[in-house]
Amino acid sequence: MCGIIGYTGKKESAPYLIDGLKALEYRGYDSAGVAVCGADGLRIIKSAGKVAALEIKVKAVSPEGTCGIAHTRWATHGKPTEINSHPHTDCSGEIAVVHNGIIENYLPVKERLEKNGHRFKSETDTEVIAHLLEEKLKNASGDYEKELLKAVAEAAAELSGSYAVAAVWKKAPGTVIGAKKKSPLVAGIGDGENFLGSDVSAFGNHTDKAVYMDDGDIAVIKASGVEIYDKNCAPKKYEISVMEKSGSEAGKNGLEHYMLKEIREQPFTIKSTIESVLADIDSAFGIKTGDLKKIKNIMMVGCGTAYHATATAKYWMEEFTNIPTQAELASEYKYRKAAIPKETLAIFVSQSGETADTVAALEKAKEAGFKTVAICNVYGSTISRISDHTFYTKCGQEISVASTKAFTAQLAALFALSVLIGRAVGFLDEKTEKRLLDELSRIPEAVGEAVKSEGAVKELAERYYRDKSFVFLGRNVNYPIALEGALKLKEITYLQAEGFAAGEIKHGPIALLSVGTPVIALAPGDSLFDKMSNACEEVMARGAEAVAVTDSRGNKALDPKIKNRIVLPDTPEYLAPMVNVVALQLFAYWIARLNGREIDQPRNLAKSVTVE
Numbered sequence: 388m389c390g391i392i393g394y395t396g397k398k399e400s401a402p403y404l405i406d407g408l409k410a411l412e413y414r415g416y417d418s419a420g421v422a423v424c425g426a427d428g429l430r431i432i433k434s435a436g437k438v439a440a441l442e443i444k445v446k447a448v449s450p451e452g453t454c455g456i457a458h459t460r461w462a463t464h465g466k467p468t469e470i471n472s473h474p475h476t477d478c479s480g481e482i483a484v485v486h487n488g489i490i491e492n493y494l495p496v497k498e499r500l501e502k503n504g505h506r507f508k509s510e511t512d513t514e515v516i517a518h519l520l521e522e523k524l525k526n527a528s529g530d531y532e533k534e535l536l537k538a539v540a541e542a543a544a545e546l547s548g549s550y551a552v553a554a555v556w557k558k559a560p561g562t563v564i565g566a567k568k569k570s571p572l573v574a575g576i577g578d579g580e581n582f583l584g585s586d587v588s589a590f591g592n593h594t595d596k597a598v599y600m601d602d603g604d605i606a607v608i609k610a611s612g613v614e615i616y617d618k619n620c621a622p623k624k625y626e627i628s629v630m631e632k633s634g635s636e637a638g639k640n641g642l643e644h645y646m647l648k649e650i651r652e653q654p655f656t657i658k659s660t661i662e663s664v665l666a667d668i669d670s671a672f673g674i675k676t677g678d679l680k681k682i683k684n685i686m687m688v689g690c691g692t693a694y695h696a697t698a699t700a701k702y703w704m705e706e707f708t709n710i711p712t713q714a715e716l717a718s719e720y721k722y723r724k725a726a727i728p729k730e731t732l733a734i735f736v737s738q739s740g741e742t743a744d745t746v747a748a749l750e751k752a753k754e755a756g757f758k759t760v761a762i763c764n765v766y767g768s769t770i771s772r773i774s775d776h777t778f779y780t781k782c783g784q785e786i787s788v789a790s791t792k793a794f795t796a797q798l799a800a801l802f803a804l805s806v807l808i809g810r811a812v813g814f815l816d817e818k819t820e821k822r823l824l825d826e827l828s829r830i831p832e833a834v835g836e837a838v839k840s841e842g843a844v845k846e847l848a849e850r851y852y853r854d855k856s857f858v859f860l861g862r863n864v865n866y867p868i869a870l871e872g873a874l875k876l877k878e879i880t881y882l883q884a885e886g887f888a889a890g891e892i893k894h895g896p897i898a899l900l901s902v903g904t905p906v907i908a909l910a911p912g913d914s915l916f917d918k919m920s921n922a923c924e925e926v927m928a929r930g931a932e933a934v935a936v937t938d939s940r941g942n943k944a945l946d947p948k949i950k951n952r953i954v955l956p957d958t959p960e961y962l963a964p965m966v967n968v969v970a971l972q973l974f975a976y977w978i979a980r981l982n983g984r985e986i987d988q989p990r991n992l993a994k995s996v997t998v999e
Contacts, residue, residue, distance in 0.1 A: 396580025415461025418472035422483035425452025465510030477521035491548035658831035659781035673776030679811035700801035707809035740768020848977035872971030902930035912940025
């Protein structure tokens with residue numbers, strides 16, 4: 388969850404470190420810190436709160452040194468205070484360490500080190516790494532860079548859990564050493580300067596060349612170059628990846644929040660994703676038609692918003708393929724004793740490609756012998772590298788913690804994949820396949836019209852933003868969209884919001900309703916319109932206020948008593964989720980904005996969840 392940046396080169400490191408932290412702040416913003424290694428040793432500057440607070444302190448001090456590491460934190464062990472912020476140091480103050488992940492055995496390691504005389508300052512698990520390195524290096528002499536490499540390898544062998552670590556040592560100036568296990572870490576190759584980061588955004592403003600590290604790898608970063616070693620300190624060859632740059636990533640386009648910018652980008656990002664698929668659908672997902680023909684079971688896995696994408700796609704998969712399909716929460720699947728049916732296709736969905744629970748579920752699926760396909764938005768991510776095949780959504784970087792454009796792109800990709808499988812197994816004929824894909828190709832236009840509903844959505848938000856509880860209802864493919872609408876509202880407003888299958892409202896959830904409770908009902912004029920209309924009647928009979936998200940067909944048939952409406956363009960029933968969710972994203976955004984929330988960086992959350 389936390390963000391790491393390391394720099395070494397010929398220039399002052401502090402500006403590079405702060406620049407990297409700003410790019411990584413979506414990973415955590417509880418606290419931040421830098422360690423600059425200069426002629427006088429290490430200079431540590433830390434601050435509780437966001438990177439902006441740290442930047443003020445760094446500018447005031449202007450630490451000198453051409454090598455350093457920095458960190459922005461999402462707290463796991465210990466409260467988000469300055470003392471618990473990274474970097475952490477050893478007793479001597481000569482070693483500094485930053486870390487992303489969780490050291491599961493830190494308590495016994497800490498107890499052993501304390502018995503040896505080490506004194507700890509923080510509540511974190513990370514601090515044990517610095518003291519463990521001190522212990523390994525206490526008798527070091529001679530080639531200090533080599534000694535530090537050896538110490539990092541030995542320390543890593545004693546740690547259980549997940550980690551991406553960067554370390555610097557006063558006695559090895561100009562050198563940053565990184566190690567990883569089950570947490571992302573990537574090296575950046577520059578011109579006379581090199582980098583280490585949690586992801587390429589950490590150094591993307593300075594180089595487009597990256598080296599993705601494998602579990603067990605140790606990187607030695609110097610101004611003169613990058614070296615990669617295995618866990619036994621044996622040199623490894625590595626591949627340099629050249630990253631694509633997207634103009635859509637720059638700034639907020641004059642808007643107050645990235646979230647609004649990303650909502651408005653969806654006509655373009657979903658169009659780009661669909662065009663990428665339709666250019667050659669037979670090869671877009673990597674898996675061969677012959678392998679698809681053998682599929683007897685489909686499992687889709689994700690967390691949070693990505694899980695809602697899989698839950699929506701479950702309806703498409705079963706309707707278009709006639710193959711039993713499960714949508715699984717990664718955090719549950721990885722620990723339960725799940726069945727292992729033969730000829731299973733397992734599909735893993737993650738915006739970042741680094742979600743720890745999803746990575747673990749993917750590893751479990753591969754151990755079971757399932758064929759695996761990843762759908763993610765970040766090139767070279769862990770999930771894309773582990774999976775048999777990967778399809779990349781074309782969204783550019785998504786910065787706001789609450790996912791919007793990645794979600795609609797995931798839906799588009801999953802819809803196309805369900806049609807591809809349906810044709811491969813012979814359940815869809817060629818004519819039906821063409822019709823479905825033609826309808827998919829027209830969705831960006833409808834999404835564009837949904838974005839234009841912002842004015843009407845804002846008016847509704849102005850009516851309801853003072854309410855403290857919201858209910859979202861949907862049926863069939865729109866049921867997971869009700870869940871997603873509730874999640875978006877919870878994430879960025881901190882208000883109570885629940886999503887339900889509309890047919891289940893009378894089986895308990897209706898007890899939540901009181902006079903005036905806003906109930907957002909996804910009620911397009913489709914085959915279940917009458918059922919959704921009945922649900923609206925039931926909630927209004929209890930004094931709640933129904934807010935209908937509908938289309939022109941539903942708008943004509945809705946009871947006149949339902950005065951609050953968002954009317955979206957007519958869309959084929961099974962594609963409506965990609966349009967309806969835009970209105971719910973905008974609703975959450977404006978409720979949050981009217982309540983003065985920090986929309987892009989909501990409390991307690993981080994964009995990339997790389998720890999359990």
